[in-house]
Amino acid sequence: xxxxxxxxxxxxxxxxxxxxxxxxxxxxxxxxxxxxxxxxxxxxxxxxxxxxxxxxxxxxxxxxxxxxxxxxxxxxxxxxxxxxxxxxxxxxxxxxxxxxxxxxxxxxxxxxxxxxxxxxxxxxxxxxxxxxxxxxxxxxxxxxxxxxxxxxxxxxxxxxxxxxxxxxxxxxxxxxxxxxxxxxxxxxxxxxxxxxxxxxxxxxxxxxxxxxxxxxxxxxxxxxxxxxxxxxxxxxxxxxxxxxxxxxxxxxxxxxxxxxxxxxxxxxxxxxxxxxxxxxxxxxxxxxxxxxxxxxxxxxxxxxxxxxxxxxxxxxxxxxxxxxxxxxxxxxxxxxxxxxxxxxxxxxxxxxxxxxxxxxxxxxxxxxxxxxxxxxxxxxxxxxxxxxxxxxxxxxxxxxxxxxxxxxxxxxxxxxxxxxxxxxxxxxxxxxxxxxxxxxxxxxxxxxxxxxxxxxxxxxxxxxxxxxxxxxxxxxxxxxxxxxxxxxxxxx
Numbered sequence: 024x025x026x027x028x029x030x031x032x033x034x035x036x037x038x039x040x041x042x043x044x045x046x047x048x049x050x051x052x053x054x055x056x057x058x059x060x061x062x063x064x065x066x067x068x069x070x071x072x073x074x075x076x077x078x079x080x081x082x083x084x085x086x087x088x089x090x091x092x093x094x095x096x097x098x099x100x101x102x103x104x105x106x107x108x109x110x111x112x113x114x115x116x117x118x119x120x121x122x123x124x125x126x127x128x129x130x131x132x133x134x135x136x137x138x139x140x141x142x143x144x145x146x147x148x149x150x151x152x153x154x155x156x157x158x159x160x161x162x163x164x165x166x167x168x169x170x171x172x173x174x175x176x177x178x179x180x181x182x183x184x185x186x187x188x189x190x191x192x193x194x195x196x197x198x199x200x201x202x203x204x205x206x207x208x209x210x211x212x213x214x215x216x217x218x219x220x221x222x223x224x225x226x227x228x229x230x231x232x233x234x235x236x237x238x239x240x241x242x243x244x245x246x247x248x249x250x251x252x253x254x255x256x257x258x259x260x261x262x263x264x265x266x267x268x269x270x271x272x273x274x275x276x277x278x279x280x281x282x283x284x285x286x287x288x289x290x291x292x293x294x295x296x297x298x299x300x301x302x303x304x305x306x307x308x309x310x311x312x313x314x315x316x317x318x319x320x321x322x323x324x325x326x327x328x329x330x331x332x333x334x335x336x337x338x339x340x341x342x343x344x345x346x347x348x349x350x351x352x353x354x355x356x357x358x359x360x361x362x363x364x365x366x367x368x369x370x371x372x373x374x375x376x377x378x379x380x381x382x383x384x385x386x387x388x389x390x391x392x393x394x395x396x397x398x399x400x401x402x403x404x405x406x407x408x409x410x411x412x413x414x415x416x417x418x419x420x421x422x423x424x425x426x427x428x429x430x431x432x433x434x435x436x437x438x439x440x441x442x443x444x445x446x447x448x449x450x451x452x453x454x455x456x457x458x459x460x461x462x463x464x465x466x467x468x469x470x471x472x473x474x475x476x477x478x479x480x481x482x483x484x485x486x487x488x489x490x491x492x493x494x495x496x497x498x499x500x501x502x503x504x505x506x507x508x509x510x511x512x513x514x515x
Contacts, residue, residue, distance in 0.1 A: 028362055030303055038245045038296070043173065045295060049304045049367050052174040059172040059179035063288070066367065069312035071182060071288055075161060077214060077310075078184065078286060081206045087157040087186060092139050094163075095130040100138040104232055104264045114166040116179075132165045137232075137257070137283055140187040141265040148279065151191050151271050155199065159186040175292035176249070176515050183287035189267055189279040193258070196280035200256045203284040204237045207252035215290065216307040216420040217241050217297045218427045219251065220450070220510065222475040227459040230283070234258035240475045240510070242427050243296045246448025248474045248512040251293055254284035292515075297423060298391075304368025305391050307419055308412035315340055315408070316348040316364045320357045320376035333375040336385060339405045340373075345412075365390060370415050371408075391415050431510075437464065437500045440511060444471045450512045452477075454505035456498035464500055465511055473509045 030048065032041040046052050051067035063071065079089070095118065118130040133139070144156060165180045172178050186203060190196040204221060211219050220240045223229075229236035233255040240248045259278045261267070267279040298305040308314050317340070319326075319333035330351055337349035348369070350360050357374075364372055374386040378398075385404050386397045404411075430449025434440040443451045444465075455461060455473065466472045494505040 028359070028366065030301055030366070034244070034299065034301055039173070041299075041301075042176075042292075042296060045299055045303050045366075046174045046292075051291065051295070051304075054174070057179075059168055061174040061178050061180075063182070066312060067291065070291060070294075070310065073310055073312060074210070074214075074290065075184070078206070078210055079159075079161070081209070082159050082184075082186065085157075085202060085206075086155070087159045087188075089160065090158050091160050091162065092133075092136050092143070094133055096133050096136070096139050098129040098131060100142055101131055103142075104138055104261060109231060114168065116165045116167045133162075134164055134166045135283075135285070136160065136162075136164075136185055136187065137261055138265075141261045141267060141281065144187075144189050144262075144279070144281075145265045145267045148189060148267060148269050151269050151277075154189060154191045154269060154279065155195055156189045157186070157199070158188065159184055173292070175288050175295070177289075181288050183285050186282075186284045188282045189262070190281070191269065191271070191277070191279065193280050196256055196258075196282050199282045200237055200254045200284070203282075204239060204252070204254040207239050207254070207284075207286055210286070211239060211241060211251055211290070211293075212420065214307065214309045215294055215297070216309070216416055216423065217251075217293060218420065218424045220427075220475055220477055222477040222510075224253075225459070225462065225473050225476060225509075226457070227462075228473070230255045230257075232257065232260045234260070238475055240512075241293050241297065242423075242430060242449055242512075243293070243515070244426070244448075245296070246430065246513065248450065248510075248514045249289065249293045249296070250474070250514065251290050252284075252286045255282060257281040257283060298419060299368070302362075303366035305419070306368035306370055308370040308416050311368065311370050312346060313348045313364075313367070313369045314346045314412060315371040315373060316350055316360075316369045317373045317375060318350050318357055318360050318364075320374055322377070325377050325380075329375060329377055329380055332380040336373060336375055336401065336405075339401075340408060343405065343408060345408065361388075370412060387411075389415060391419055435499055440465055440471075440499060441469055444469045444511060444513070450474075450510040452508060452510055453499040454494055454496050455507050455509035456501055456503040457506040458498075458501070458503075461498060461500035462509075462511075469513075471511045471513045474512045474514050475510045476507050477510060479508055 034041040050064045052061045052063050055062045115134050116132045161184050188199050211217050224236040235256050237254045239252045241251045261281050262279040268276050271277045317333050317337040319329050321329035337347050340347045370390050372388040383401050384398045388395045432443050434451050434453045440451050462473050496505045498505050
């Protein structure tokens with residue numbers, strides 16, 4: 024049965040159904056025969072490969088080397104670090120039958136790779152001269168989610184990168200954590216055109232076994248927050264469990280400090296939600312798999328000439344380094360093509376007909392705004408096309424930046440927090456005492472939680488769990504002395 028091309032659901036009426044329809048119809052992904060898993064289609068994979076290429080370049084430029092570790096992790100490695108087993112206990116998928124009669128222990132399918140990579144570091148590291156050791160792998164992981172799953176946003180199996188590093192000092196590890204978080208921020212803001220908030224996770228919500236977890240949060244148009252990347256300072260906890268030691272300059276044995284950081288295909292879901300509209304995807308030019316599409320419009324008596332001219336326009340754009348699609352399909356009408364490329368979010372559509380050919384011109388349509396410009400001089404357009412795409416990129420970011428600022432609201436009491444979350448979208452910024460119980464009170468009533476403790480003048484990592492007061496004023500929930508600013512929100 025032929026699938027209807029256009030989007031049939033209003034984004035603002037049912038964002039979840041809209042999201043699922045756009046992901047499928049724009050050919051990013053589809054559901055698989057295995058519940059909770061997805062098939063990433065070629066268009067979605069092209070997007071992920073672009074993300075991977077850009078982020079991988081940042082990692083390699085700052086010392087990280089790519090490696091690969093097994094999908095299967097022996098149970099004894101997980102049990103070495105008891106907190107990681109506890110933290111992922113419900114999500115770990117275990118191999119029930121492995122075909123090896125002499126296998127003396129269970130095998131887990133990796134939910135993350137701290138245990139197996141730290142074990143490797145223990146074997147490899149001997150001297151301070153080997154530090155920092157900065158490893159990264161691009162891989163798949165499995166977390167056996169029991170809640171509602173949705174392509175990219177929450178699936179049992181997903182693609183990601185996970186970096187793991189070992190350092191001689193706490194200071195070096197701290198710099199690594201913040202450098203990687205900043206690289207994530209650059210990707211999200213500069214490439215995805217999505218503003219963000221960076222900060223720490225509360226002590227009770229950090230990565231199991233970590234000293235602290237830093238996070239980058241992005242606000243979606245439905246007012247929910249998406250955790251778009253995390254960078255963990257693991258201190259010496261994992262190194263002690265796995266005996267990652269080294270000989271320092273004085274010949275003394277020291278324990279390493281480790282970190283881990285990850286960024287997954289979940290960010291594709293954030294791009295869809297943040298920018299998409301009732302016609303489908305709206306791709307930021309910097310990361311769009313196709314930045315411009317050229318569509319010839321002709322009659323039977325001028326088809327050959329128009330196509331030749333349109334193809335030359337596409338070639339000129341490719342020579343400028345753009346990712347270009349030349350759509351010369353004869354079995355599809357121009358209107359069908361327009362709708363399809365709008366659905367896929369291509370930032371710039373170039374229409375070429377007999378009038379444009381005669382005038383050595385082009386007609387352009389922006390996907391983000393719908394602005395149409397007719398009769399643009401072809402050579403001038405080619406010269407300025409990169410500037411036009413940059414304008415689209417900046418405009419998309421600016422629109423969401425305004426939205427985010429408008430949807431950060433302060434609250435000074437529990438009732439204000441509940442009322443603001445109940446009536447409005449976005450983040451509620453409030454003073455917090457640091458106790459999990461105060462978050463639970465809000466979470467139980469409106470299903471919102473603390474998504475980030477923002478980087479501000481009071482947000483050194485050791486202050487997350489300290490006993491000292493760091494803010495003037497009281498916790499909005501319980502009235503005790505405040506220690507932190509906290510952002511409450513509903514999240515994905």
